[in-house]
Amino acid sequence: MPESNLLTDRQTDRQTRNKSLDLVKFFTIFLVVWGHVVQQTSNLQCWPVQEDPMMRLIYTMHMPLFMGLCGYFFYGSLKKLKTIGNYVRHKLPARLLGLFVPMISFGALKLLCDYAWGKAVPTQILPLLKHWYYAAHGVWFLGDVAVNTVIVLITLLFCKGNFRHDWKYFFIFLPLSMIPYLSYKSPHMYLFFVFGFWIAAYDWQDKIHFFTYWKQGLAVFVLSYLAFSYMPWPPMDFWYDFKHFSMIQLLVNDGLKMILGISGSFLAFVAAHRIEVFIKGNRLYNWMTNQGRFTLDIYLLQIIFVENIFGPTYKLLVHDRSVNWICDYGLLWKTIATFCMGIVLFTLITFIDELLQRNSFFTKILFWKSKN
Template sequence: MYLDIVKFITIFLVVWGHVVQQTSNVSCWPVQEDSVMRLIYTMHMPLFMGLCGYFFYFSIQKWSSVHTYVIRKLPSRLAGLIIPMISFGLIKIACDVFWSTPIPHTTLPFLRYWYYSTMGIWFLGDVAVNTVIVLLALYFCKGHFKHDWKYFALFAPLSIVPYVSYRNPHMYFFFAAGYCLPAYVKSDFRYFIKYWKWGLVLFVASYIAFSNMPWPPEDFWYDYHHQSILQLVVNDSLKISLGVTGSYLALIFLYKLLPYMKETPLYHLAAKEGQYTLDIYLIQIIVIEKLLGPFYKQLVSQSDINWINEYGLIVKVVSTLVLAAILLGIVMGISRLCHKKQYVSKILFWKS
């Protein structure tokens, strides 16, 4: 239940990050230059990916061997990730048509544009890719980290192959780390809480360094077209440091906070909805990226006022936070409606 709540808090951060992204200053490019978005993005996607790896370990443990899992479970797992990408890729195109959005690659056939739209749902694609990479490594593992770590490292380069990894190689690190924690670390989580001060110092130092590099951060994946090898190494090293320390500090904060929330409605809501985070992730792409974003940009264009960014940082943080909470409630309502109809749930999320 605790991890379901962590997943729910993480998906809220995803929603908040996307609200900030879609309402950021038009002149702010890359959008990661937005200080609020940059802070959120340093930890929430690494934590989300790490949780996927963590639960993947327990999924494999239900089967007698890795080979049995590959034969009997892997096809349905990949289908449960890829088919929703395809379905929501089509919904994204429908939204573009609704807003009369200029479509890139207009000279390309519709199927290819559908492919680009599907690829834009990168998180599920990365989970699918990282699942396969970890399974390849596990064929050579013997259950001892001193022996196994080199195989996780050996297959890591597969995560940087263009059009395979969705340009997020550091996400493989978090997925593999999430898998390795329950597989190899036997110490209770409480044992590591005492190191929080070191984690905080490292996070702040990494964040300051990442925010003040002599080149722009570009994006939260690698950009080999515009960055040198040195820039890529520095960028991804800082991203990993931020992701690890940020996730660690977030888990400690929630661990300390949750006992005080046990009797609240929010606690029970988070425990329930935390089981549907990937569904919420998909729906919020449509609601925030494809509906809120264009609507807000039209509003700004017509009024000449960027309402959320016009009145300072505090107003920006509070307004986007409140808007994110409202939109998350709407998204959860849509999710419940979708799951009431079996055929809708099957087509959109590949669930019965």
């Protein structure tokens, strides 16, 4: 398997890349942008924002799929270097820097956005550093990938390459994904990372006939989504809320999240596979697969342009005019409007990314990679 790393987007020869996976990555990162457009427009009148049905639908699958892809490509990098020791010596430092440097850089950009919008930003050194830490910690996905990478490397020291022997060790080390202040409170993303790793490590990716079960997968997803939506307590993000939920509520709530994440990711793969048949080889397909190579860049840039520029600007407009143009005219209009706005912002972000790629200084300090 040629090395392909979702989080560093090291560019390989186009003939060696799996364009089908680049297409899946494109759809996944577009769902991220679209989901944040929905989030920024819905939280004006729906709180908690997880109660918004469209946001809930998008969020059931896009981050689990994204994390699963990270686990999948992590195995590719590990396999190329053959041993865990080689990976730790030759790849792990660069991988961690490729995750932590963008967290620090975009944490600083988030602080600048806060200052520009008139939010309180400390001026004394220690409070400012603490504020910067929380801003960087808010780029949570990269932090989770770093933590999950280290946990899986530790787990592999006890594995023999046989799934029947190995699977239990991935669960034995699962509590490491819930260390306060180091990880992100929940094992969900670790489990999705592990599932992606398993697909690559144990040759499950060759089981393409699983796609024939899409109807069963759709039924599981729809039933789980309905159960998740009509629970008598509000669904929350992907972490455990021990303060407000009982153990039974946690088991139901978070069990449904796992089912939705797995079944939703499976359906996303099936949909991408079906769409690829119709568009493969045309200009749209080439553009989509090309953007699928730059998922890290797009993910980070949308934090600034969607969450910290578009969101606050839209809220100011709604406050001044007393009209929420996107959300006040029904679900169908909201779906169309947010989708179109997602396309506009996605196109803008990819254009800005292309400009940044021409400057080695910006590519290094923002994304920790060399100029292409």
